[in-house]
Amino acid sequence: MDPTRVHITTYGCQMNRLDADLVAEVLRASGAEVVAAPPQANVLLFLTCSVRGHAEDRVFSNIGALGGRKRRRPGLVIGLLGCMAQQFGEEIRRRAPLVDIVCAPGRLAELPDLIARARAGAEATALDPRRRQAGAEAFAALDEALDGVEVRRLLGRPSAREAYVTVMRGCDNFCTYCVVPNVRGPERSRPPHSVLEEVRRLVGQGARRITFLGQAVNQYAAEEDGRRWDLADLVAGAAETPDLARLSFITSHPRAMTERLAAVFRDVPKVVPYLHMPAQSGSDAVLARMNRGYTAGEYEQRVARVRTLRPGIAIESDFIVGFPGETAEDFEATVDLARRVRFAGAFVFKYSPRPGTPAAERYRDDVPAAEKRRRHSRLLALVKEIAREQRSVPSHL
């Protein structure tokens, strides 16, 4: 049989991009070659995202388009990995019949074995059987496997001086629209020594700027040798690494923006003046239905506190428009929040009901598509304009 040559296509968030690098390392360690262009590969892997329906549709259409290639090359193996695998389960094989490998985010460390099975024509499915109820143990194996991986992820990056480190996986927030708690499992924080060792190793390999990643990164909480660590401790610990110049973390949940964490922006000069802290909406009623755990007023107070501690900090947000029951007034409250806070940038998404989420089960998707589009373009135009105005202000940073 030909040697295994793998190509990985990644969709979705920064966590997925980092997982793609980790998967590549796991595969290289198993003797496979990771190639840059799909035609060179005999195994095509798609690391997928389920956060919005649009991302899923793109994956289905991209995989569907491979029919011709697969007929010409019967040995070609196609793998669908990540959040969509867990979200659809076995049904994925009906929706995407060309797929040979199905692998959930919690099972990525098993890929070398799955690829070997698929190339031998055998069944290759690795799902977490009872979804979230599988519990933390099921995910512990993944965490352990990935924590041990010697990363060379600086190679091939736009800037070899930049690196990402996952500090926590999963999410326990259960924002009602969000599929992440179902597919990525319960929240687990990596042991601090493992994170700090990885930081030192990456800096040793030439990294100067490090970004900590987690779905709700500021909910990082670990205990080691009788000491409790939160994100502020971890950031302060990493900042002691000589030769590390800049440090940042994404994504922060407003609820967990504590005074201790806000203070790192003042006390740790290596921390970059940048905070990605999604507001999602400016309406208290919508925020409550989203189960976000704060009001628009509380959100603004946290922004104000961070800005007092680090004047000029760039704060970015995500917004969802057209959430079930979002009235014209609710939407205006979001526009007002965006105007008052003056974000340095923001991602704006149209609400997309995700199967299995509380919002999809509880609420009717009642904002018409045309109205969602209208709100989306209006808010996007506003946040772009505000971002542009800020960039034209000379910055002393």
Ligand code: 5AD
């Ligand atoms: N519909 C629309 N946007 C969503 N997001 C998460 N789930 C949904 C959904 N069901 C957005 C949120 C989150 C970002 C990663 O994606 O704004 O912060």
Ligand code: SF4
């Ligand atoms: Fe989803 Fe909310 Fe967790 Fe973010 S914090 S991953 S939006 S449940």
